[in-house]
Amino acid sequence: xxxxxKELIRIGQEVVDRAxxxxxxxxxxxxxxxxxxxxxxxAGAPELIEEAGSSAIGLRxxxxxxxxxxxxxxxxxxxLSALVGDALELAALSEPDPFAMPPEPGLLAKSVxxxxxxxxxVGKIDAGQATTWALAAEKAARAHDPRINNTDxxxxxxxxxxxxxxxxxxxxxxxxxxxxxxxxxxLADDRDGKKRIGSDWDARRFLAQMKSPEAIGxxxxxxxxxxxxxxxxxxxxxxxxxxxxxxRAFLSLLFSCISGGAIYRRASYLVDxxxxxxxxxxxxxxxDPLIPKAPGSRPFxxxxxxxxxxxxxxxxxxxxxxxxxxxxxxLGKVSTGSAARGVGSAPSVSPTNFxxxxxxxxxxxxxxxxxxxLYVTGMMGFGFNPVTGDFSRGAEGFxxxxxxxxxxxxxxxxxxxxxxxxxxxxxxxxxxxPKSSYAAPTFRVKKMTVAGQS
Amino acid sequence: xxxxxxxxxxxGDHPIDAAFAxxxxxxxxSRGGDYADLYFQYKAAGxxxxxxxxxxxxxxxVTMGLGVRVQKGDATGYAYTxxxxxxxxxxxxxxAAQIANGGPAxxxxxxxPRGLPHRYEVEHSSLSVDGETKRDFLRRAxxxxxxYDPRIQRVQVSFAEEHKEILIATSDGIFVSDRQPLFxxxxxxxxxxxxxxxxxxxxxxxxxxxxxxxxxxxxxxDHGKEAARIAIAMLDxxxxxxxxxxxxxxxxxxxxxxxxxxxxxxxxxxxxxxxxxxxxxxxxxxxxxxxxxxxDPSxxxxxxxxxxxxxxxxxxxxxxxEKGILRGYLQDRQSARHFHTAAGxxxxxxxxxxxxxxxxxxxxxxxxxxxxxxxxxxxxxxxAKRFSxxxxxxxxxxxxxxxxxxxxxxxxxxxxxxxxVNLIGNGPDVLRKVDxxxxxxEVSDGIWTCGKEGQSVPVGVGCSTTRISAxxxxxxxxxx
Numbered sequence: 001x002x003x004x005x006k007e008l009i010r011i012g013q014e015v016v017d018r019a020x021x022x023x024x025x026x027x028x029x030x031x032x033x034x035x036x037x038x039x040x041x042x043a044g045a046p047e048l049i050e051e052a053g054s055s056a057i058g059l060r061x062x063x064x065x066x067x068x069x070x071x072x073x074x075x076x077x078x079x080l081s082a083l084v085g086d087a088l089e090l091a092a093l094s095e096p097d098p099f100a101m102p103p104e105p106g107l108l109a110k111s112v113x114x115x116x117x118x119x120x121x122v123g124k125i126d127a128g129q130a131t132t133w134a135l136a137a138e139k140a141a142r143a144h145d146p147r148i149n150n151t152d153x154x155x156x157x158x159x160x161x162x163x164x165x166x167x168x169x170x171x172x173x174x175x176x177x178x179x180x181x182x183x184x185x186x187l188a189d190d191r192d193g194k195k196r197i198g199s200d201w202d203a204r205r206f207l208a209q210m211k212s213p214e215a216i217g218x219x220x221x222x223x224x225x226x227x228x229x230x231x232x233x234x235x236x237x238x239x240x241x242x243x244x245x246x247x248r249a250f251l252s253l254l255f256s257c258i259s260g261g262a263i264y265r266r267a268s269y270l271v272d273x274x275x276x277x278x279x280x281x282x283x284x285x286x287x288d289p290l291i292p293k294a295p296g297s298r299p300f301x302x303x304x305x306x307x308x309x310x311x312x313x314x315x316x317x318x319x320x321x322x323x324x325x326x327x328x329x330x331l332g333k334v335s336t337g338s339a340a341r342g343v344g345s346a347p348s349v350s351p352t353n354f355x356x357x358x359x360x361x362x363x364x365x366x367x368x369x370x371x372x373x374l375y376v377t378g379m380m381g382f383g384f385n386p387v388t389g390d391f392s393r394g395a396e397g398f399x400x401x402x403x404x405x406x407x408x409x410x411x412x413x414x415x416x417x418x419x420x421x422x423x424x425x426x427x428x429x430x431x432x433x434p435k436s437s438y439a440a441p442t443f444r445v446k447k448m449t450v451a452g453q454s
Numbered sequence: 455x456x457x458x459x460x461x462x463x464x465x466g467d468h469p470i471d472a473a474f475a476x477x478x479x480x481x482x483x484s485r486g487g488d489y490a491d492l493y494f495q496y497k498a499a500g501x502x503x504x505x506x507x508x509x510x511x512x513x514x515x516v517t518m519g520l521g522v523r524v525q526k527g528d529a530t531g532y533a534y535t536x537x538x539x540x541x542x543x544x545x546x547x548x549x550a551a552q553i554a555n556g557g558p559a560x561x562x563x564x565x566x567p568r569g570l571p572h573r574y575e576v577e578h579s580s581l582s583v584d585g586e587t588k589r590d591f592l593r594r595a596x597x598x599x600x601x602y603d604p605r606i607q608r609v610q611v612s613f614a615e616e617h618k619e620i621l622i623a624t625s626d627g628i629f630v631s632d633r634q635p636l637f638x639x640x641x642x643x644x645x646x647x648x649x650x651x652x653x654x655x656x657x658x659x660x661x662x663x664x665x666x667x668x669x670x671x672x673x674x675x676d677h678g679k680e681a682a683r684i685a686i687a688m689l690d691x692x693x694x695x696x697x698x699x700x701x702x703x704x705x706x707x708x709x710x711x712x713x714x715x716x717x718x719x720x721x722x723x724x725x726x727x728x729x730x731x732x733x734x735x736x737x738x739x740x741x742x743x744x745x746x747x748x749x750d751p752s753x754x755x756x757x758x759x760x761x762x763x764x765x766x767x768x769x770x771x772x773x774x775x776e777k778g779i780l781r782g783y784l785q786d787r788q789s790a791r792h793f794h795t796a797a798g799x800x801x802x803x804x805x806x807x808x809x810x811x812x813x814x815x816x817x818x819x820x821x822x823x824x825x826x827x828x829x830x831x832x833x834x835x836x837x838a839k840r841f842s843x844x845x846x847x848x849x850x851x852x853x854x855x856x857x858x859x860x861x862x863x864x865x866x867x868x869x870x871x872x873x874x875v876n877l878i879g880n881g882p883d884v885l886r887k888v889d890x891x892x893x894x895x896e897v898s899d900g901i902w903t904c905g906k907e908g909q910s911v912p913v914g915v916g917c918s919t920t921r922i923s924a925x926x927x928x929x930x931x932x933x934x
Binding site: 042043045046047048049050051052054055056058067068069070071072073074082086090091093094095096097100127150152153185187190194195196197232235236237265266267269271343344345346380381382383384385387388390392393394396410411412413414415416417449450451452453454 | 499502505508509510511512513514515516517518519527528529530531532533534535536537546549552553585586589607608610644646651652653694696697698699724727728729730731806807808842843844845847848849850851852853854855856858873874875876877878879880907926927928929930931932
């Protein structure tokens with residue numbers, strides 16, 4: 001085990017012991033330690049180089065059914081004693097909640113699988129290297145076409161961290177992880193003076209998995225150029241195809257409707273829908289924390305339960321909600337091992353790698369079948385209500401005519417309530433890239449309202 | 455009271471005086487940087503969550519640290535430490551110093567303390583008030599929401615509070631500190647009627663003490679009832695229309711439209727780098743001549759108000775657009791140097807981040823019309839009352855914002871409530887279509903948080919009842 005993980009577990013154990021000595025019946029400690037570096041460049045020169053380490057300790061205590069949380073960045077004697085003392089004082093303020101309890105000790109993870117979350121090479125990336133990559137991406141974008149006359153947000157970053165969870169139920173484990181990313185937006189001036197912007201990025205746990213900076217720069221430039229001349233289209237009902245970069249947002253919105261917290265609060269349009277058909281038979285959605293090297297993977301959950309793959313939607317049928325111990329108890333079920341725990345907050349349900357599984361057709365074949373439709377490459381805004389499933393967001397992309405992308409489109413909105421949206425998916429492509437924890441392949445919705453010109 | 459105090463201010467465990475600040479700044483410039491600054495921050499924060507008739511959880515924590523910034527030309531080096539041991543602070547200064555690669559170190563001006571305006575006089579920060587008092591506020595809001603209508607099934611009430619203390623020292627002689635209280639009270643209610651389910655939310659706050667809750671319409675019960683009112687009203691919501699329509703914005707929170715349509719595009723970093731659609735347009739007509747937009751950090755107690763910006767400059771009200779003409783940008787230190795003007799809008803989320811130009815309270819001034827007259831002038835359109843947020847594409851000005859409470863206007867009267875809907879437009883285009891302004895300017899109650907490049911800061915927005923002649927409404931109903 002990593003030496004730093006051992007050290008965090010030792011501190012965590014000390015905090016648990018102290019809290020119990022002071023009367024806590026349950027004490028759970030999460031500890032995090034990160035070293036971050038980022039290099040942002042603009043116009044061929046470094047703009048902002050940031051480098052620092054941070055650490056944080058979070059404690060939850062339960063006493064007589066009363067819960068409280070405290071956190072600190074100070075591991076000194078003074079810091080730890082305030083952490084524990086404040087938690088017990090605050091617990092007296094909250095009111096007994098019979099559902100607030102940790103998982104049964106027998107259910108806790110006995111071993112921690114090695115999911116390949118740590119790459120030594122990422123931890124060693126220095127400011128010079130990160131700057132060089134960002135500059136290379138910018139240079140490639142500008143060299144791709146003279147119309148690319150500016151860039152924005154060109155940055156390379158890495159983080160290397162360790163975390164540990166220690167609980168009075170007997171759990172004491174931790175792991176190290178890394179993450180490296182590179183992103184760029186390229187700009188060009190349109191005929192009417194409007195600027196167009198296109199972005200590309202990659203982010204991975206292992207350096208060797210990364211796309212080259214040049215490839216990322218060129219991809220951003222291509223996306224920008226493709227947007228030149230974009231216009232609204234007339235309002236109407238059209239088939240809509242989602243590029244993976246746009247489509248993955250729907251996974252995050254759906255997650256907010258199947259999370260146990262939303263279900264016991266009745267704050268989801270999918271309340272009382274377990275076992276029902278909520279989507280087209282082409283839709284299978286899986287939450288899988290065990291994919292090696294994936295961004296959302298974790299060897300155990302925020303309460304120390306073993307990680308496991310959960311099929312949430314199977315061929316259109318809602319198989320299960322995702323649950324932590326609290327929401328499971330509220331709903332009379334068992335946890336799906338889906339708890340995450342922040343340093344300053346109670347455990348809550350979170351997704352790991354939450355994916356719409358790929359279908360058999362290629363994205364090109366899926367587009368070729370559309371006579372007239374909208375291909376959405378980006379969306380804007382927050383127009384979603386999980387309680388009703390109402391969805392309405394800004395979108396940009398391309399008009400599809402006779403199976404081809406004919407002209408760029410911007411400044412339109414797309415809308416369709418979720419009750420219909422998922423049932424109307426009539427094609428799912430085979431191009432899933434699990435580079436983000438929410439991920440979807442290209443997919444098509446039979447008909448949505450597209451609002452543009454009257 | 456003294457329980458929450460910064461260790462680096464006088465009376466703390468690691469008080470920082472001007473002499474030690476100068477030593478850190480010298481280290482920061484030791485490799486030849488042009489300029490350096492220090493941002494010491496202490497933040498104690500707490501949160502209470504009330505749900506299902508119980509105070510389910512209470513939480514509290516402290517974060518603190520020092521951020522060191524070094525500038526060399528247009529390049530910035532940034533590092534921070536979470537500990538105030540002198541050797542760790544010197545190490546952070548050394549890390550930030552690496553941005554400069556040699557050359558003579560400039561002299562550090564002797565940091566000179568200076569006074570500040572008093573835009574939020576809070577003697578008893580809410581954090582220092584006993585928890586039972588605050589628990590009672592949460593309970594009162596919960597009861598009022600439930601009592602509003604038997605169809606209210608769920609209520610969640612929360613109270614988030616913080617007490618922040620900062621000390622800023624710069625290599626050009628600034629040495630200044632401020633205490634910044636802030637709280638936000640929020641209520642969310644869910645109504646159910648048969649198969650229909652809807653939600654409503656309300657809240658407020660600012661840089662006040664708990665006396666806020668004694669103001670008219672700010673009692674916990676008022677927030678509880680307001681959340682319940684929206685949830686119940688929305689049970690009858692119908693599909694919103696799709697296409698271009700006139701829109702009337704309610705006063706107050708609708709200022710979010712300005713924040714997105716013009717505010718971000720006028721942040722000077724984007725204009726210095728020429729990535730904004732407003733780059734190079736100072737002195738040009740960018741909106742209807744009715745439109746005057748001001749960013750005002752001085753409103754007493756407002757969520758976005760500050761006595762000093764996060765670079766030690768004195769924040770002043772900035773006129774961004776005057777009668778339709780673009781007058782200025784929001785400047786931080788780096789951009790102010792580029793544009794040869796004054797800074798004052800440099801803000802940051804915490805000691806972990808470098809500052810950048812940000813809004814404070816962004817307001818559009820009102821006009822001559824009564825609110826009734828404006829609604830009556832619309833034959834068919836939308837009245838937009840509550841919002842969940844917005845977003846803008848800085849480079850071309852396209853923006854969206856999401857309505858959570860809106861109504862159809864038919865023949866000058868509000869009729870059916872509409873399901874959640876998104877509006878989309880282009881900043882300059884929409885501001886040219888502002889054609890009626892009301893007499894009723896309001897500033898939003900303190901609920902808004904603005905995100906930019908991963909950093910969140912509290913802001914305010916405000917405006918009067920406002921008519922926009924046409925904007926694209928993203929409903930589901932085509933035609934009719």
